[in-house]
Amino acid sequence: MRAGSGEIRLDGILDETAWQSAAVIPDLAQQAPRPGEPTPFRTVVRVLADSRNLYFGVTCSDPDPTRIAVHTMQRDGSMKGDDTVSIVLDTFHDRRTGYLFEVNAAGARLDGLISDPNVSDVPLDWDGIWDVRTSVSAEGWVAEIVIPESRSATGRAIARLVEPLGSTVITAANTDYDAGTSLAELIAYEGKRFEAADTNHDGRITVDEMPRGLAGDEPAAAAPAAPVAVRTGG
Numbered sequence: 701m702r703a704g705s706g707e708i709r710l711d712g713i714l715d716e717t718a719w720q721s722a723a724v725i726p727d728l729a730q731q732a733p734r735p736g737e738p739t740p741f742r743t744v745v746r747v748l749a750d751s752r753n754l755y756f757g758v759t760c761s762d763p764d765p766t767r768i769a770v771h772t773m774q775r776d777g778s779m780k781g782d783d784t785v786s787i788v789l790d791t792f793h794d795r796r797t798g799y800l801f802e803v804n805a806a807g808a809r810l811d812g813l814i815s816d817p818n819v820s821d822v823p824l825d826w827d828g829i830w831d832v833r834t835s836v837s838a839e840g841w842v843a844e845i846v847i848p849e850s851r852s853a854t855g856r857a858i859a860r861l862v863e864p865l866g867s868t869v870i871t872a873a874n875t876d877y878d879a880g881t882s883l884a885e886l887i888a889y890e891g892k893r894f895e896a897a898d899t900n901h902d903g904r905i906t907v908d909e910m911p912r913g914l915a916g917d918e919p920a921a922a923a924p925a926a927p928v929a930v931r932t933g934g
């Protein structure tokens with residue numbers, strides 16, 4: 701597997717040369733229990749792509765790795781209470797459907813197809829072809845993820861994913877005003893943004909209707925790489 705200048709060995713350790721040149725999303729925001737506030741549980745996402753695959757390297761800092769929790773090793777098992785990383789790819793670029801990829805710290809996989817942003821539980825019937833390895837260290841844990849490009853998105857679409865999670869988004873999406881913003885709330889929030897942008901209500905977003913910063917004529921390099929990594933549990 702080529703990724704830039706080096707090969708990626710899927711072992712949960714981001715020591716390949718290619719990771720040094722990966723796009724970095726350094727500032728994911730806390731969503732729970734205190735949305736938007738600084739946290740020692742820092743999550744840094746690195747993204748690589750080659751002609752066949754997308755790679756995500758997710759580094760989850762944890763001040764006390766002995767408390768990293770995992771309750772399942774099963775595909776699509778309940779990860780409630782687990783330390784997990786979730787990535788949603790808006791591969792149709794309609795901001796309401798997409799693929800959900802979630803892994804826990806032990807490397808168990810959960811995946812599903814988000815077809816209706818108004819439904820809180822993502823159906824998990826879809827089992828994608830993708831893989832992950834995780835590693836745990838004194839600093840926390842790391843997930844090294846590969847997703848074949850044909851099953852996910854083009855590099856250009858990746859740059860136009862759901863907006864980066866920031867405190868504004870998290871606060872706006874937290875409709876029940878509890879301590880945290882759930883994935884279901886985030887999906888519903890994106891659905892509402894879609895409805896708001898779709899001014900002629902035909903179920904499609906044209907370039908003219910796209911929110912500022914998402915119009916098709918922007919330079920690709922200026923678009924932030926923005927997969928959403930939602931860290932739950934722990």
Ligand SMILES: [Ca+2]
Nearest residue numbers: 709711713714
């Ligand atoms: Ca590796």
Ligand SMILES: [Ca+2]
Nearest residue numbers: 811824826827
């Ligand atoms: Ca599944």
